[in-house]
Amino acid sequence: MYDGGKIILGIVIFLAIVTFPFYSNMGKAVTKPDPKLDTPEIKKLTEKKCVETKDFMRAEHMKLLNQWRDFVVRDGNRLYANAEGKLYQMSLQNTCMKCHSNKKKFCDECHKFADVNPYCWDCHLQPKESES
């Protein structure tokens, strides 16, 4: 093999770089995201129910929000009837965040963990939170 030493050295360096994320994170415990639902607004509710079921919201909230956006902005339809037929105003600022007033512990907690950066808050105003 011509230049065997150089090739093997190259392969070793390549593998070292490619596997860097794995061994650099080995043994480190990753803290699980822990979104909080304990806002004063939610505590006051007698029936603690979101617009749709918890499982649905967990899996599909991004789709739901995208659809709400189009219904409201493009069609001027502002009322949403959920699976039970209950009516809600479709609004991130005036419906979602009225209960989930803890953006940091509710939205950011998982979004940071999953490294997703939704651009909602570039325009939409987040509720005022006390630094804690």
Next chain:
Amino acid sequence: MSINRREFLRIAGLSIAGIGLSATNPIFRDSTEAIQVSQMPEALKAKRWAMVIDIRKFRTEEDYKRVIEACHSIHNVPDFGNPKDEIKWIWTEDYEHAFPGQENPYLPESLKHKLFVLLCNHCENPPCVRVCPTKATFKRPDGITMQDMHRCIGCRFCMAACPYGARSFNYRNPRPFIKDPNPEYPSRMIGVVEKCTFCTERLDKGLMPACVEKSNGAMIFGDLDDPNSEVRKVLSKNYSIRRKQELGTRPVVFYIIGGDENAG
């Protein structure tokens, strides 16, 4: 194992039928399908929203300020304090600049210096909608030229197309320049174009536009297609003009000017 043509066609046919059937299978269905949405029952409806601005009723500086402030404060319009970056949904201009081509040197002195309230004309033939490459700005069935900020890419074609200067671009992040943010309404971000929306968010909740509400009757809002609406009544009794009609954009913001009596 080899299959003959007949065998192949039979299997292919069955497979296609199978795919067709499985489309009704819940695992293929979008879980957010078949949702029920509706307008609010109290929403104001019209075939063709329009506005009449009776400029005779704007007498003091306060009259203008009250209307502009009402709009800009609820819509989180920033104030950069410099005319180059200015964002405006509703603003004032003198006769010569509001109605170019219609000025003449012998107008009443009072009219020459009168300020006119200007806003998006919600044209029936809007050039901004035609040029928008992403359909971020579009025409609602009720005639409102609406902006979808989620789609705006900031190309500013609409600003070049609009003959009324009704559109403003966010050259800078507007957030720090909003004096007292209204938590019920979003702001905008750097790099999008914004303008008056005839307060769609208020109409949908059964409220009149903010400027109309605060104008003490100087601005009238209603359905142009309804002969009994207030705008039509006012228009049938007064001589009114529109901005740059000759361009064929068919604006629906009408101005009642009056003569010398508007001096004041």
